[in-house]
Amino acid sequence: MENEFISKVEDNATVRAWSEKLQIEKGDSLIEGYTSELQNFTRIIVTQNELQELKDIWTSWDEGTKQLFYQSYEIDLVPTLKEYAALLRSPKAQVRKIYAKLTNSQTFAKRLVNILGMSESWVTARIQQKGDSKCVPWENLKDLILTHPDEKKRIEIFALSIYGLVIFPRALRHVDEAVTNLFDHLGKGVTPVPAILAETFRSLSMCRKAGEGRFIGWAQLLMVWFHGHFWKVDKMVPDEILYRCGDYNWVPLLGIWGATGYTPLLTLRHYKSRQFIPTTHGLAQCELPYKGDHYRKKVRELSNAWRQMHWIKRLTVVTNCPVRVGIIKQNFEKKSSEFGKKIEQLEEEKMHLKLEVDIQKSEEEKLQKRKGKVEEDLESLKTDYKKLRLSIRTAGLGKTSEQWRQEEAQARSEALERSLSESKNEKDELRAKVAELERSLCLYRNRNSVTELKASLSKLEVMQGKIEELETTLQNCEMRIEILEANEEQWKNQLHHSQDQVRNRDYIMGEAVTQIREVADYLQSMAVQADVLSVKYELESDRG
Known part of the structure; x- marks a missing residue:
């Protein structure tokens, strides 16, 4: 029973009642008395890897090489980005397809030997230490892509570079050791979607908490924007939505550097479904970095939770009254x-x-x-x-x-x-x-036909009345939408006005600081002159 895979589909109304009841009883994930304090500024480093070299390599390949790349990695790369259209809109994945960093059967050098097709001494000489993790420079990978005699190895190294430089860019112009571990599992049927979601959310969370940092999810969020503005395909919306795993009230996401929790009930309207109050109890305690000696037990527990998947039926909201x-x-x-x-x-x-x-x-x-x-x-x-x-x-x-x-x-x-x-x-x-x-x-x-006709006419009149009620409701909704849009514009204007005031105050404060510094310099020079005059006076008095 421990290894049995269970997938349960539940009614929308049942899940809604469960979520609202749990949220009322246990509240959200914040500690009692906690006051949220937003940073005045979050300084995010926007420097990213230069991708022009990857583009040049792709352009230099012939159609045969590109076709071989599509056949080998289209299943891995394209759905990875496509799934961001609705956040975790993946099919009913089997538990064996979820990436989990449990044990390292091979060292970093051994994995690179298998992926690059080079000797262990060559690989060991090029491994570098960046911070608390090991990595391999992009320059060495680029040289192999251009000169390696095996075409399949060139394609495999190119795919590894995309994962290391575009999807999981940690150290600039380097591919991290954890990326090679995930890449090694792709050939075993593992889907990278939960891992990419986990690292995107973790990076955003760490930047928000610290008030600074380098965000690593630009490519993913750009794809979300494209899906939100251009790819309006209703048939891509699933009828069943994964909303929790195992005994957790949320979905555990296992990344390559850590794990986090996510509740898809927050984004039901992304699925064109009716939105209701989601349960968030326990989300604040689900952050787990892969550090220390005891994290593997927790990772195994989170991975086993994917053996029991709970789905909710999508309740379609009429968007075109x-x-x-x-x-x-x-x-x-x-x-x-x-x-x-x-x-x-x-x-x-x-x-x-x-x-x-x-x-x-x-x-x-x-x-x-x-x-x-x-x-x-x-x-x-x-x-x-x-x-x-x-x-x-x-x-x-x-x-x-x-x-x-x-x-x-x-x-x-x-x-x-x-x-x-x-x-x-x-x-x-x-x-x-x-x-x-x-x-x-x-x-x-x-x-009786006369009576039937009268009854039919009365029914038609009732239907006409219902149509008029629907039209009145539609007009009321449109008026509310217009009011909300007007309020949104007003809020935006207030926000811009506040930002302008902050900028003006910063400028005035800068000018004041400059003037204070100038006054301080002037006072210091006056003090020096006073000392000089005092010395001269003393000399004159001594002579007199």
Whole structure:
């Protein structure tokens, strides 16, 4: 279980509650009663290694040599600087990839022999002592890059020089012993990102505490600036963020000269995530220089903490509210258009039904008129028939032509009766159809679609109200941003004004000191003259 690697992903809300509770209970990492005192000035030495010689060597190489360098060291050098875009935005690194200075299996001279491909006597003759550490001069490395017969060794020495002169520049124009130890581990799959972060933070901290010193992280901070201003690539932002290791409430960073602690919860907005109060308890006690006899135990403890890595899910903050409002408006307009088309379709169907009812009514009226005419014809035929029957009875004649005409009239009467019966049946059918259409129209008017449409329209009105609230909130946010920007400009002007006052006071004090010195010189000369006059007076008195 001791060597088991554990990687746990935790919910954003859970980590937020844990962090705020711990910060309230234990407070920050400062001692009770401590008062922070900022130095009036921090004198940082900005002298750095001259890199023109490295540029000239790179320019002199052909494409084949450059391609071989990319194949060998692109994985090590490029992500090293790229990770500074969001401070420790590295993938879920395995514990074997974290650099830890535990034991030195080889001496400085042995490592240089393996890296440079030279004899031990040649290497030993060129090792120098700078302060409390050993190093090798850049001049000797440059000569090897230009003259070494093995192309791969030339490339390896060039990469070592980049690490020693650009990324970890301790003594000017020298590569430190600790750099060779890290460089020797790169071929074993070790990532240099935590080590570079550790030394950058340690250098800043030491310069701040001492009020002076030479900062060694210029290249890293320049790359941070480039990432912050030019490389706005959302897909580079991870969904899970490492926020603590092992039993620590922060992430231990193991460098090449010392170790420090860092809490990524301080910079959640760098990940475009919601920022909350981070826990900082214990950070002030996590500084560890690699000195003395007992630091290795602490380094081993910090290294083992990387076996238990805790990640937090990124909670994305909406940074483009106008886009979301536009999307909601588009959805609202789309649904409104669909409902409008549906209403128009229903109105059209309603109009068609009314037209059909009107047509059926007109046909019914025509049938009524036709029925009335047929009934009139029937009555007239019945009257004619009765008259014929009466005339036949009174005449007493047999079947004459008149009788045939009567029979014909009777046949016509029967045909008319049948037609009348058919008309009545057709009229009944039409009445039934009209009644059915009227029932359909009533049902249609009372359909639940009207209620559904009213409910949909009410929902649309609610959505419109929410959109207006979002727009109001957006305007309030924009006003707050404008106020903050105005205040920021005012603070900047006050800062510039204060700096000008300090400069003026320094100038006045300098002038005053100069004048005081001139007065002092004048008084001293007057004192000398007084002594001379006193001596002359004494001589004159003696003569008198």
